[in-house]
Amino acid sequence: NAGVTQTPKFQVLKTGQSMTLQCAQDMNHEYMSWYRQDPGMGLRLIHYSVGAGITDQGEVPNGYNVSRSTTEDFPLRLLSAAPSQTSVYFCASSSETAYGYTFGSGTRLTVV
Amino acid sequence: LAKTTQPISMDSYEGQEVNITCSHNNIATNDYITWYQQFPSQGPRFIIQGYKTKVTNEVASLFIPADRKSSTLSLPRVSLSDTAVYYCLVGVPYSSASKIIFGSGTRLSIRP
Numbered sequence: 401n402a403g404v405t406q407t408p409k410f411q412v413l414k415t416g417q418s419m420t421l422q423c424a425q426d427m428n429h430e431y432m433s434w435y436r437q438d439p440g441m442g443l444r445l446i447h448y449s450v451g452a453g454i455t456d457q458g459e460v461p462n463g464y465n466v467s468r469s470t471t472e473d474f475p476l477r478l479l480s481a482a483p484s485q486t487s488v489y490f491c492a493s494s495s496e497t498a499y500g501y502t503f504g505s506g507t508r509l510t511v512v
Numbered sequence: 513l514a515k516t517t518q519p520i521s522m523d524s525y526e527g528q529e530v531n532i533t534c535s536h537n538n539i540a541t542n543d544y545i546t547w548y549q550q551f552p553s554q555g556p557r558f559i560i561q562g563y564k565t566k567v568t569n570e571v572a573s574l575f576i577p578a579d580r581k582s583s584t585l586s587l588p589r590v591s592l593s594d595t596a597v598y599y600c601l602v603g604v605p606y607s608s609a610s611k612i613i614f615g616s617g618t619r620l621s622i623r624p
Binding site: 404433435441442443444445448459490492499500501502503504505506 | 554557
């Protein structure tokens, strides 16, 4: 049972480039979310989803897009990378029968 | 969304009991209280969740007074491996309207 898998683990982008951070879970969880964590700070919610086809904005959605075409996958798209988006990104999932959220191991993104 | 307030940092010694208190004065009737633990370079890990009174599992206890405006995470007989950041969250788990918001957390340092 893999849990929540995030790829890539590390990424360096140039300003203005776009990319997609991948998140997949194999626990049949309805709820998935994306957070970013800046050095020494807490996690901030970017976008979340309560099921396939349903997404909503979190605290800091600007510059990011998401979609949820399947229960398993919840990719996060950076439209035009900026240095302010340098951060560690965590994906999480949960369900009504689970205790709390299960987090992935994170993607460390640097925008130069 | 209920805002939480926690101490920024705490220090203790191996073998001691550690209590971390979280204030959530505007907690709503349906909100639960959930605690997570985060080690460096890892995603947060669910510790314990409760609604009222006391909840205990194999790693911690959660004490919630009758007015629910605060809660206390209790870690019995801590070890060096308990050095981590601890987050208190308040919200309705698994709700379609739920945004799981993390605060800044409490950085717990355990000394030999």
